[in-house]
Amino acid sequence: MDILQHLLVYITVALAVGYLVNKFLIPKSLFSGKKRNNKACGDGNCGCH
Amino acid sequence: MSKQIKVALIGNPNTGKTSVFNQLTGLKQKVGNYPGITVEKKEGICKLPRGVKAHILDLPGTYSLNTTSLDESVVVELLLNKNDKDYPDVAVVISDVENLKRNLLLFTQIKDLRIPVILVINMADRMSRTGISLDISLLEEKLDTKIALVSTRKGTGIERIKELITDYKNLSISPNIDSTVIAPEYFDKLKATFPNEDLYKLWLVITQDVNFMPIKRNPISIPSSFDTKSKSELKRLQQKETILRYQFINGILKQAYKVDLNVAKGLRATLDKVLTHKIFGYAIFFIILLTIFQAIYDWSSYPMDFIDELFASASEWVKDSLPPGVFTNLIAEGILAGIGGIVIFIPQIAFLFLFIALLEESGYMSRVVFLMDKLMRPFGLSGKSVVPLISGTACAIPAIMATRTIENWKERLITILVTPFTTCSARLPVYLIIIALVIPEGRVFGLSYQALTLMLLYLLGFGAAILSAMILNKIMNIKSKTFFVMEMPNYKLPLIKNVVYTVWEKTKSFVLGAGKIILAISIILWFLGSNGFSDDFTNAETIVKNRIENQGYTDFHKSNIENSLQSYSIALKDSIDKKVYTIGQASIIDSLRTKETSLQKKAENEEIASYKLENSYMGYMGKAIEPIVRPLGYDWKIGIAVLTSFAAREVFVGTLATIYSVGSDEEETIKNRMAAEVDPKTRKPLFNMASGISLLLFYAFAMQCMSTLAIVKRETNTWKWPAAQLVFMSLFAYIVALIAYQILK
Known part of the structure; x- marks a missing residue:
């Protein structure tokens, strides 16, 4: 049980780090070849915050 | 798959284009009762009668096709470029029933581009209140188009728009006005030089730079035989064209648009007088x-x-x-x-x-x-x-x-x-x-x-x-x-x-947008605060227990235990005096001992948790930045929160909530946790007037939003300005917070 709990913690931390790196450090254009879509900005999906 | 009809929604600012767009597409883009809500094009799909579908494009508001700003140029760029993938099969011009005259200027310009145009007269629900009556069939006849009288507020007339879009091929594409009369010789030469081009479109291309410069386009190769006009001459001709259009519009509205002045009350004027009064x-x-x-x-x-x-x-x-x-x-x-x-x-x-x-x-x-x-x-x-x-x-x-x-x-x-x-x-x-x-x-x-x-x-x-x-x-x-x-x-x-x-959308966006970042940062911070590499971290429990045994509790916990025990003793005595309990002296001493043991245990746990946190990965990071934030009145924990909130400001509270709860047995509210924090050096509450005002001022001025920096880069097309913004605002915030703390402490 203890090993499982540690494993879950490492997975969760890795996911959290991955999310932040993806959000702030990797430009979207790197994968899509396109500029980031900001058409819906101001309507809840603009990536603010 | 059947071809979709490409529809462009065009109109003056604040005529309700986005409301029409939302009702046609079922989407929920932001609407507002002031101009400038839409500054980029937005797209959606609309289901039309007979199984037809339309691709709807909501464009920024513009008063005419003679652009004066970047958002307006989006419309002209699209209408002048037949090769654009969004070039419309049909344009839907949205107008406001109370400002029809001004709105029709844009309508006639688009009509003259020989694009099928539908005229939507919006805000019809206000007609009776403002004493307006319209002769729709006469308007249709004179403007050579089809009209939908719509109230997006009441949701009426939307089906009519859908029908008209479906039958757009039946719309006339003849121009309303012959603009060449403003300078017949000039237009004759233009025609002779570019025999295969549409004259009005040419005229718009030539005059685009008159009022607004930064549109990047391929220059038109004009043969030397063609005598181009100066900017001021072109501007004068543009004004002549506008006058010509208004003459045409006035002639029509005189017959088809009536306002009963007795009905149109002056409430708006009175309200405006008060609400915009200089005092x-x-x-x-x-x-x-x-x-x-x-x-x-x-x-x-x-x-x-x-x-x-x-x-x-x-x-x-x-x-x-x-x-x-x-x-x-x-x-x-x-x-x-x-x-x-x-x-x-x-x-x-x-x-x-x-x-x-x-x-x-x-x-x-x-x-x-x-x-x-x-x-x-x-x-x-x-x-x-x-x-x-x-x-x-x-x-x-x-x-x-x-x-x-x-x-x-x-x-x-x-x-x-x-x-x-x-x-x-x-x-x-x-x-x-x-x-x-x-x-x-x-x-x-x-x-x-x-x-x-x-x-x-x-x-x-x-x-x-x-x-x-x-x-x-x-x-x-x-x-x-x-x-x-x-x-x-x-x-x-x-x-x-x-x-x-x-309210729902904005709040949801705030919670979900910020929430994901806060969740990720909280997880990482918890991990950094719960793990460490040094012996001090690994043996924290033994070290703290030995210290308590040899030197006793820290001053803070010592006085905390004494105060809590005193309060408990008074409360117990009070209860006995009021006959809530009837217990003997031995039981009283026993109860006080039990309380003292539980307070000591709690203090011991808190000291272990605090020692572990100080020697964790996060503690080392916080201690590294502490010299920078200490002059502002912050400890290393607030320093970590300030640092993480450079991703987004609201992360600050979540970070502190996580830091203060790492290793804590007591499930306290966030406010109580923060209020209980004590500066180890001064032994006073960490969040006091001086450090609080310093923090408020720091957050008022600091540039702590990565998304904003990214959008500034996009809008200015260089990293120079967001970098300058970040450095200036952060330095300014630091200096102001420093001065405030040093004065108030």
Whole structure:
């Protein structure tokens, strides 16, 4: 049980780090070849915050 | 797959294009009762009768095809380029029934481009109140088009638009006006030089640069035989064209558009007189602001307390119900504490957005913009900068995009640079928690000190924006000023549906947008705070227990145990005196001993947790940055919170909530945890008036939003300006916070 709990913690931390790196450090254009879509900005999906 | 009909929604600003777009597509783009909401094109799909589908494009508002700004150029660029993938099969021109004359100028220009056009006359529900009557069939005949009379407010006429779009092939594409009469010789030469081109389209291409420069396009190769005209000559011809169009429109409206002046009452004029008055206008706005901030405090205290308690209980439940272990601790101390730190602010954020939505929907916000225009001119800001600065109170990102309406590049740049000073909703959680901790709860004239402080912070942000603009204006030496022409929309009773939707969407965006970052940061911080590499961390329990055995508890815990025991003893004696309990002396001593043991155990656990945290990875990081934040009155834990909130400001509260709950056995509310923090050096509460004001000022001025920096880069096309913004604002915030702390400590 203890090993499982540690494993879950490492997975969760890795996911959290991955999310932040993806959000702030990797430009979207790197994968899509396109500029980031900001058409819906101001309507809840603009990536603010 | 059948071909979709490509439809472009075009019209003057604030005619309800986005409302029509939403009703046609079923999407829910933001609408508002003031111009400039749409600055980029938006797309959606509309299902039409007989199984046909249409691709609907909502374009930014423009008064004519003679563009003067970046957002307007989007429309012209599209209509002049047949090769554009979005070039419309049919244009739907949205007009406002009360401003039909001005709206028809744009209609006739699009019609003359030989694009099938449908005229939508919106806001039909206001016709009876304003005494307007229309002869639709006569209008259709004279304008050579099909008309849909629509009220997006009541949802009428939308089916008619759909039918007309479906049958767009039956629409006439003959022009309304022969523009060549303004300069027959010039147009004859143009025709001779470009025999295969549409003359009016050529004319628009030639005159695009007259009012606005920065559109990048391939230059037209004009043969040397063609005698081009100077800019001033072209401008004069453009004016002649406009006069010609208005003559045509006036002739039609004289017959088909009637206004009964007895019905059109002067309520709007009276309200405008008061609300835009040079003294009363500002006084009313000030009172409205005070009411909003007071209401935010008064109305949200109960739901906030409820949420706070809920998360504390949830943490306790998790620890009690799940198998003990590190993952359970992560959920209870990291995830729930971090998320609770932001969810608690939902009531206040929702109330703020509710008031903003009501002001926007009612039409009052436009009057505020008008008032602010007068106020800001002496500081060198363009009148058009007001809309971005006011909408910046929600989020700086759409506000920076709204600067596209400003024609002059330098004025636009200044507005982009100063907009992040206005108090966005992300600052609100930080302000609210710090104010609650350091500002007393008293009232003056029925207004709480806390609400007044919050309003002062909003005014401070706005003041910083206009002062910075004044300085930048002097440095950049702008000579030409943009004149601000804004149409005052009518007053409307806010539509509950729109208001509720706006509040829901904005709050959801705040919680989900910020929530994901806060969740991720909370998890990482918990991990860094719960793990360490040094022997001090590994053997924390033994080290602390030995220290307590040899030297006793720290001064803080010693006095805490004494005070708590004294309070318990008094309460126990009081209960015995009142005959609540009847126990003997031995039992009293026994009870006091048990209490003392439990307090000592709690103190021991807290000292172990604190020692572990100080020697964890996070402790080492925090201690590394402590010398930088110490002069501002912050300890290393606040330093970590300030550092993480450079991703987004609202992360601050979630970070502190996580840091303070790492290793803690007591499931306390966030506010209590922060209030209980003691400066180890001074032995006084860490969050006091001096450090609190210093933090408030730091957050008022610092540039702590990565998304805003990214959008500034996109709008200015260089990293130079966001970098300058980050360095200047952060340094300025640091210096102001430093001065405030050193004076107040």
